[in-house]
Amino acid sequence: MKGSQIIITALEQENVEVVFGYPGGAVLPLYDALYHSKLRHILTRHEQGAAHAADGYARSSGKPGVVFATSGPGATNLVTGIANAQMDSVPMVLITGQVVTRLIGTDAFQEADITGITLPITKHNYLVKNAGDLSRVIAEAFHLATTGRPGPVLIDIPKDVFEQEAEFSYQKTPDITGYKPTYEGHQGQVSRAARAIAAAKKPVVFAGGGIIRSGAYRELQELVERGQIPITLSLMGLGAFPGSDSLFLGMAGMHGTVAANYALMEADLILAAGVRFDDRVTGKLESFAPGAKIIHIDIDPAEIGKNVAVDIPIVGDLKRVLASLLARFKSPETGTWVRQVQEWCNRYPLSVREEEPESKIKPQYVIKEIYRLTGGEAIIATDVGQHQMWTAQHYRFDRPRTFLTSGGLGTMGYGLPAALGAATASPGRDVWCIAGDGGIQMNIQELVTAVNYCLPVKIAIMNNGYLGMVRQWQEMFYEGRYACTELAGNPDFVKVAEAFGATGLRATRCSEVAAVLETAADTRGPVLIDFQIDREENVYPMVAPNYPLSEIIFEGKGRGK
Amino acid sequence: MKQVLAVLVENKAGVLTRVAGLFSRRGFNIDSLAVGETVEPGISRMTIALEGDEAQVEQVEKQLNKLINVLKVVNLSREPTVFRELMLIKVKAEPQTRSDIQQIVETFRGKVVDVSLNSMIIEVTGNDEKLEAIKLLLEHFGIIEVARTGRVALLRSLKIDGDRS
Ligand SMILES: Cc1ncc(C[n+]2csc(CCOP(=O)(O)OP(=O)(O)O)c2C)c(N)n1
């Protein structure tokens, strides 16, 4: 069998249904083999779009996203998408073409050392110089990408290797000597954790993306409910626990709720599950959770103790560790504490706004209306900026895998292609992309992809004519000097949508929001809505970078506590 | 604090880059790094000397363990270990200073491995202090060049090589 055929057959063995990609000289043989197969291929308009689409596919479905790209510029165009997936632990397998073996190292046409370039941003990568290695390498790549702490794996294949004959012998879930993730938690540690929880007076569960990657929602919910323990989530964790549950305090961190941040700071015990204590969530590290004993459960031992000193470390798969914790679980006495945190929730709600019909559009209101319209059932992809934080705050994510956002890398341009990936994975589901006027222009070309493949995503642009999040920082920390953050000369987004063959809508007044959303939902195919929002609206509450979580900046610039 | 890690790796293309890249990327400094084959075919041993506090080095070990091509990491600073390094020193040597140099070399159980009209090359092995000491003494005569292998090390009782135990 030819190398390229080995690859296609291997993908079929892995039950891959769809590949996102972009062809070129070095992958011609691969695309030729694809031509004869039943695999679906989504041709994006930029390789970055393909990478983010595969990412959105993976995050929404739990299955690995697969990408093809050519050598040189095709491969380097993937870099942001790979780094993004690595930071957020998203399973992907990326196959790039490379110049023919004998030209490697000669600066040949369209040669780039993509394994070298992606070394620090992949879970692992391979350069395959013999077709005889392809079966094994692909099996390893899928295994690595999807097990342990998931992540992107890149396979670089010289053009002549696609043409080489070799035997196909595929062994799924291969044994890899240097790779042995720990799945079962240490039982002694689990017992210690159970005792610590039972003894706690002010416990908080702080859960993140690891819960979603592990599929540990039920265990998490049972633990929270049995123990009556208040819970907060990281940005990456939203959806891991029902957002409308009364024990949910909202998101933690820089733009987290007051209740969530106060709870972390006042807690005597934090059960941290599948989080990595990013600086956006801890605030000033030395001041974080001063009185709390910390139990940290994660499948990646390197995350434990990396940023925050941990009292009870447990390495393992969250689903299994939480299950064994539940087996020994004794509820703590939390009545007083729960009343305390609920008082914070009531005293410091996220800004609610009375809407006058003729008033300017407040972005928070749009998000709430999208929530109402979709019954909280939609998959929501966001871009990066203020609109992302408003979405995280005001759309109550009740289900896992419904919130696709670039957390670790904060990649503008992620939202639209990620939404397309989700729409590919879940036909028939409502998929919305909430984007900024800045970020949407970073991958706006993918509107064609939406139109071509009839992917009916609804795109809501929160158009403030600014790189809003950066402008907010300039307002707050640089005395309002708006250096290069005004997006002068933005295009007419309605016309842009129409030029691409999509439907374009616009709303400029509060009274138009609900109607325009309904029109969008009732329109077949991709729709783009230009919401012209109150331009200088800011995201509150906020904890300034490297400040303690308790020093919260409220609307009107007062600093609390 | 100076620490030494023994890292067993699969002898595959790019593995040195993966290990070295990890150090620079995460802001850890390598003092020295020595690589060589083990008795096990396809497995190499890296001996890495680095500077760092307990928490930093623990993080290095965990990050190294995450590399797929890394099979085992042992922190030798926590165990009784034999350290050795080989150093070649080219030192200025006039006919009248040669015997003085010779004497120093003998005291340190070194070897003269090359002699020319006005220089000698000396080979010494030992631990850090010993190599520093002879270097200091020879500086008096004028050192022209130094080449060092970096430290290699083995546990005194147990061996981590190839898991034969
Ligand atoms: C690729 C990339 N470049 C730059 C940034 C820095 N950045 C973060 S938020 C932001 C502003 C985004 O503006 P917009 O898309 O209009 O969203 P808004 O904040 O206005 O809602 C910028 C420039 C980034 N996150 N990603």
Ligand SMILES: [Mg+2]
């Ligand atoms: Mg904007």
